[in-house]
Amino acid sequence: MAGMTTPTVRTGQAPPFPMPRAEFRVRFLQDFYDPAYRAEAAAIDRLEAIAWDAYQQGRKAPITQKAGPGYADPDYDLSVEWRAASERLKAAQARWAEPATPTRLLLVCCSSRNDGTCPGEMSKTFRLTQLAREAIDKEGPGTEIDLLDLSLLVSDYDRHIHPCKGCASTAMPLCHWPCSCYPNHAERQTGDWMNEIYERWVSAHGVILLTPVYWYQAASPLKLMMDRMVCADGGNPDPTTTHGKKAAEAKALELAGWEYPKHLAGRLYGVVVHGDVAGIEGVRRSLSDWLDWMGLHDAGVHARLDRYIGYYEPYADSHDTLDRDLAVQEEVRNVARAVLRGVQELRSGRFHPPGCHLQRPRPK
Numbered sequence: 001m002a003g004m005t006t007p008t009v010r011t012g013q014a015p016p017f018p019m020p021r022a023e024f025r026v027r028f029l030q031d032f033y034d035p036a037y038r039a040e041a042a043a044i045d046r047l048e049a050i051a052w053d054a055y056q057q058g059r060k061a062p063i064t065q066k067a068g069p070g071y072a073d074p075d076y077d078l079s080v081e082w083r084a085a086s087e088r089l090k091a092a093q094a095r096w097a098e099p100a101t102p103t104r105l106l107l108v109c110c111s112s113r114n115d116g117t118c119p120g121e122m123s124k125t126f127r128l129t130q131l132a133r134e135a136i137d138k139e140g141p142g143t144e145i146d147l148l149d150l151s152l153l154v155s156d157y158d159r160h161i162h163p164c165k166g167c168a169s170t171a172m173p174l175c176h177w178p179c180s181c182y183p184n185h186a187e188r189q190t191g192d193w194m195n196e197i198y199e200r201w202v203s204a205h206g207v208i209l210l211t212p213v214y215w216y217q218a219a220s221p222l223k224l225m226m227d228r229m230v231c232a233d234g235g236n237p238d239p240t241t242t243h244g245k246k247a248a249e250a251k252a253l254e255l256a257g258w259e260y261p262k263h264l265a266g267r268l269y270g271v272v273v274h275g276d277v278a279g280i281e282g283v284r285r286s287l288s289d290w291l292d293w294m295g296l297h298d299a300g301v302h303a304r305l306d307r308y309i310g311y312y313e314p315y316a317d318s319h320d321t322l323d324r325d326l327a328v329q330e331e332v333r334n335v336a337r338a339v340l341r342g343v344q345e346l347r348s349g350r351f352h353p354p355g356c357h358l359q360r361p362r363p364k
Contacts, residue, residue, distance in 0.1 A: 007255070009170075009247045018056050028052075028188075051188065060184045073240035082239065085178045085195040092202040093263075103343055104144040105336075106204035107132055109151065110211035110222035116155035123151065124309060124322050125219075128272055129210050131329055132336035140340045146200055150221035158191045164227035167250075168234070172258050172364075173242055174250035177235030179228060194228045201232070206268040206343040207296065208303075208335060213275035213283050226290060233294045234260035234364065260363040265295030268346060270303035270339040272332055276318065280306035297353035299342035302334045 018024070028048045037044060054062070061079035068074050095101050111125035129147065136143055153159055162182050168175040182192040201207065211219050218226070236242065242250045269291045273284040284306040288298060298304060307328045310321035322328070345351030 059186045071240040076240040105206045106146045109149045110219045114151040128332045131332045135333040135336040160191045161224040171250035171254040172234045173236040173253040176239045177231045177237045206339045208270040210272040213279040216279035232263045262295035267296045268299045268342045269296045270335040273306040299338040303338040
């Protein structure tokens with residue numbers, strides 16, 4: 001912008017780098033607490049030395065190749081892992097836009113609970129997700145249904161959705177699409193699930209989120225996913241324009257004029273929020289606002305549901321309460337039906353979301 005000086009990059013919050021060698025060793029060995037590992041102590045020591053070297057040198061992306069044609073800086077050493085994820089998203093977007101592609105709906109079960117871990121019981125959210133799936137199977141033959149069960153975060157081995165690092169708050173072009181913050185091999189921030197999740201969102205013509213309320217908020221696995229979806233709303237598809245994570249370059253790009261591309265625009269959504277005491281309306285509104293902001297469209301009043309199941313009743317028999325609540329079961333089916341029919345009409349050209357032709361005067 002004319003007359004503006006280049007903004008400074010504010011620093012000084014992070015602790016000294018590198019951490020003390022002894023502290024690094026303590027953290028590294030946390031994964032080998034089981035006495036069964038003691039027989040391999042010498043081998044673990046050698047691995048720890050390699051990990052310390054990678055940490056000191058900052059080998060976030062240890063395998064790279066020149067970006068090549070199609071990138072702003074073809075000579076930039078681009079992570080092969082990021083490139084592979086990016087290419088999958090491009091292919092998924094192309095399939096999504098092809099009229100002959102079968103309709104695909106993504107159902108996201110957002111509860112942390114499942115019977116494969118400490119609770120010892122499936123979640124009511126999972127049961128509601130199955131009701132939605134059955135309704136789609138019955139009324140939309142040929143529809144591809146993708147069930148994303150976020151409770152696998154707590155029951156699967158070494159599966160993670162790492163926290164968002166907030167790159168967008170420094171400058172939107174610093175937030176890459178897909179996220180390039182992970183994996184970070186130097187800091188052992190690996191096992192990240194999000195590249196697969198991005199592809200599943202891109203592939204979907206419609207998305208249905210089903211979540212319980214945890215302390216007046218969305219369930220924690222859902223919130224982790226939401227924060228990492230920030231790159232879908234304005235994210236930079238070319239990391240070579242910022243030469244990785246060069247904050248000053250990203251600030252200059254944004255101030256020169258950034259388009260804030262909405263990578264998931266044009267999809268339809270439905271939301272099911274359930275609780276037992278309080279918070280359902282606020283969570284349903286916040287989820288709808290979030291999805292609206294990203295350029296998705298709701299599938300009508302029947303696609304937005306918040307309900308109590310067992311209001312102020314014991315947790316112990318809440319599944320039995322759900323068994324008896326035939327109305328809420330049918331309402332969940334209606335969410336699925338609304339999204340299915342909305343997507344069918346949208347893909348056939350019969351449905352035009354209100355305001356879809358308007359442009360935001362203040363994109364962000």
